[in-house]
Amino acid sequence: MGKEVIIDWQHVDTIIDKYNSNREALLMIMQDISDIYNYLPPEVIPVLVDKLGIRKSQIYSVATFYKTISLEPRGKYIINICTGTACHVRGANKILETLQESLEIEEGETTKDQLFTLEAVRCVGCCASGPVMTVNKETHGGLDRTNTLEIINEYKEQAS
Amino acid sequence: MLKLKNREALNNFRNNILSKHQEKDKKLISLCAGSGCGAYGTEKVYQTLTEELAKHNLQDEVEIKLTGCHGFCEKGPIMVIHPEGIFYPQVKETHIPNIVEKTIKNGEIDKSLAFKDHITKKKIFHEEDIPFYKLQQRIIFGNNGMIDPTSIKDYISVDGYTALDKVLFEMTPDEIIDEIRKSGLRGRGGGGFPTAVKWDSCRKHEGERYVICNADEGDPGAYMDRSLLEGNPHSILEGMLIAARAIGSNQGYIYVRHEYPLAVKNIETAINQAREIGLLGKNILHSDFDFDIHISRGGGAFVCGESTALMASLEGNPGRPRAKYVHTVEKGFRQSPSLLNNVETWTNVPVIINKGADWYSRIGTEKSKGTKIFSLVGKVVNTGLVEVPMGTSLRTIIFDIGGGIPKKKEFKAVQTGGPSGGCIPKEFLDLGVDFDELAKVGSIMGSGGMIVMDQDTCMVDVARYFLDFLKEESCGQCNPCREGIKQMLAILTDICKGNGKEGDIELLEEIGGMLQKFSLCGLGTSAPNPVLSTIRYFREEYEAHIRDKKCPAGVCKPLFHYEIDPKACKGCQACAKKCPEKAITGEKKKTHILDRQKCIKCGICYDICKFNAIIIR
Numbered sequence: 001m002g003k004e005v006i007i008d009w010q011h012v013d014t015i016i017d018k019y020n021s022n023r024e025a026l027l028m029i030m031q032d033i034s035d036i037y038n039y040l041p042p043e044v045i046p047v048l049v050d051k052l053g054i055r056k057s058q059i060y061s062v063a064t065f066y067k068t069i070s071l072e073p074r075g076k077y078i079i080n081i082c083t084g085t086a087c088h089v090r091g092a093n094k095i096l097e098t099l100q101e102s103l104e105i106e107e108g109e110t111t112k113d114q115l116f117t118l119e120a121v122r123c124v125g126c127c128a129s130g131p132v133m134t135v136n137k138e139t140h141g142g143l144d145r146t147n148t149l150e151i152i153n154e155y156k157e158q159a160s
Numbered sequence: 161m162l163k164l165k166n167r168e169a170l171n172n173f174r175n176n177i178l179s180k181h182q183e184k185d186k187k188l189i190s191l192c193a194g195s196g197c198g199a200y201g202t203e204k205v206y207q208t209l210t211e212e213l214a215k216h217n218l219q220d221e222v223e224i225k226l227t228g229c230h231g232f233c234e235k236g237p238i239m240v241i242h243p244e245g246i247f248y249p250q251v252k253e254t255h256i257p258n259i260v261e262k263t264i265k266n267g268e269i270d271k272s273l274a275f276k277d278h279i280t281k282k283k284i285f286h287e288e289d290i291p292f293y294k295l296q297q298r299i300i301f302g303n304n305g306m307i308d309p310t311s312i313k314d315y316i317s318v319d320g321y322t323a324l325d326k327v328l329f330e331m332t333p334d335e336i337i338d339e340i341r342k343s344g345l346r347g348r349g350g351g352g353f354p355t356a357v358k359w360d361s362c363r364k365h366e367g368e369r370y371v372i373c374n375a376d377e378g379d380p381g382a383y384m385d386r387s388l389l390e391g392n393p394h395s396i397l398e399g400m401l402i403a404a405r406a407i408g409s410n411q412g413y414i415y416v417r418h419e420y421p422l423a424v425k426n427i428e429t430a431i432n433q434a435r436e437i438g439l440l441g442k443n444i445l446h447s448d449f450d451f452d453i454h455i456s457r458g459g460g461a462f463v464c465g466e467s468t469a470l471m472a473s474l475e476g477n478p479g480r481p482r483a484k485y486v487h488t489v490e491k492g493f494r495q496s497p498s499l500l501n502n503v504e505t506w507t508n509v510p511v512i513i514n515k516g517a518d519w520y521s522r523i524g525t526e527k528s529k530g531t532k533i534f535s536l537v538g539k540v541v542n543t544g545l546v547e548v549p550m551g552t553s554l555r556t557i558i559f560d561i562g563g564g565i566p567k568k569k570e571f572k573a574v575q576t577g578g579p580s581g582g583c584i585p586k587e588f589l590d591l592g593v594d595f596d597e598l599a600k601v602g603s604i605m606g607s608g609g610m611i612v613m614d615q616d617t618c619m620v621d622v623a624r625y626f627l628d629f630l631k632e633e634s635c636g637q638c639n640p641c642r643e644g645i646k647q648m649l650a651i652l653t654d655i656c657k658g659n660g661k662e663g664d665i666e667l668l669e670e671i672g673g674m675l676q677k678f679s680l681c682g683l684g685t686s687a688p689n690p691v692l693s694t695i696r697y698f699r700e701e702y703e704a705h706i707r708d709k710k711c712p713a714g715v716c717k718p719l720f721h722y723e724i725d726p727k728a729c730k731g732c733q734a735c736a737k738k739c740p741e742k743a744i745t746g747e748k749k750k751t752h753i754l755d756r757q758k759c760i761k762c763g764i765c766y767d768i769c770k771f772n773a774i775i776i777r
Binding site for chain 2: 022023024025026027028031054058061062065066067068069080083084085086088089090091094121122123124125126127128129130132137139140141142145
């Protein structure tokens, strides 16, 4: 799937050093690496084994337990549609359907052009502004079908 | 920044800031930069405002303060102009030239931009007069709108760290715990356990003790912790410092959600500033007391809000809870005595120390003292964060502060306590909300989520929604939780699809009872609550789904269809224009026709019709 990722090993080292190779910080180290590549490239795992002095199985058990870590490549823009209770009663499902139709992917999938990954999350804590979605680190509130499609188009334009 | 060497230095530092404040008779524009307002575009408003002030050469005379959440998130982005307290809701970039010209330069209020009350339809100009704020008592949350959360000076200027000063130099650890005991403070994360009892028992166990802040706010629909982390992070640090002094701890941790980037950033900034100035670190204010705080980010697992799971996660492991034969105050993080309290609990601590337990315990009910912040969301006019004394009735919160239900719809239920809570119907609207009252009707106050539901909410779907949530979030360790939730969800999904059968309700009750008795942790034991409480109060809705194959609220798609009421339809064509499937046809001023073959039940016509002519059958 997709193109090869070239890993900046120096950057990875800096991240591990920032946490003093502390094995308790494993999750945060993986999150910081994911922030660069939008997923945790499996090539990094042997390095983590070495530097943190923990077993590979431990790394996989943490990586697969927490939702913020993905071992599969994800798109340039990660859309998190909030399906928390407040957003749910205000129609988050309709927004999710709109996104699925327009991006032609299901929840949890990435578009063929590697531009968008669509994920549903439970509550981003902007409950008064629901329905809400976040695209990477930007938050968009008060969504309906029309403005959702507009926002997606803006990101498409940004990328082209 | 200079390191504060002792308590005199802290006092002088504060006096210095205050005297500078008095010197300049500046206008202050407070602009909410919390996540809610941010989602509506605070950033752009701020940029335009800065440019516009520079254009008028006012940048030195007017101060702009980007604050944390003001609570009235429905109306974001929110702007308040001080000292008058002029309130502008839903500010857009295009409004800025007018605001600068009229209000900033000439001191006039732009009435067209002012807040309009939903009920009286009158314009209200000042923040303090708005019913949403007027009926609240914001002892914890009030400073959010006044301070820049990234400035320790701002926090110190509003009596920040005076409580720390007091406990370090005027109180013994026993006296601190006694004061908290007398205040009657109970844990705000949902459990309601007496805070002083927890502190006291942690102190009695030997070992390296840890003070931990639970900022893994996972309840969908609750976001008060986020707003405190973003808007007043130093108050959390101060609360933790006080507890650390009381129990004899030198190390603290804040476990915060990765999904709250601004909260992580602001709390990080606060910790760095406190270290720099000497309020965290070694020998704080020359008192021989050492304490430092570290941040750990969660990874999107709801179960990590449970104390033992949170501590497992802090240690770098998957967040799986363990049975609590031995409490975490004895053996928690790193097998050491650990004191875990939630964000809101921590922020109550400095207030109690400063104002005294006697003052504090006069607020609230007999067994639940103080105030509670609720996140009032869902189908309610004024959504946002509301801080009221414990014991305030649901009716006051939803109808007086919240302004009632939008679009003249009927109130149906309020869901409290997140996935562990239940749905409360209208006959209990006069109940006072505290730790004990809501439990009597099958729900809990929990961490303070309050999701209002109207006639268009299907209670079976809500129950299904929560179980779907919990199925994802169950850690899978114990059978009752893992398998029980899955089976209950399967039954509910069948009911919502029209495949429900007689006996399903009883089966749900039976499995639910089993989960309550035999699950390992709180996630499993409370998981059936949303189902059981909706069965208790809305059984007829379940029966309509199962027997009549109807969803009265019009949510479960296989169980309803839309029709046009010929008596109500005015032929305005609004629905026909918006229908994505062209399923509605009709000439102007003549009754429209809806083609059920083409209709995909998207609900756009139902939402858009002003004459209630689209009906659910």
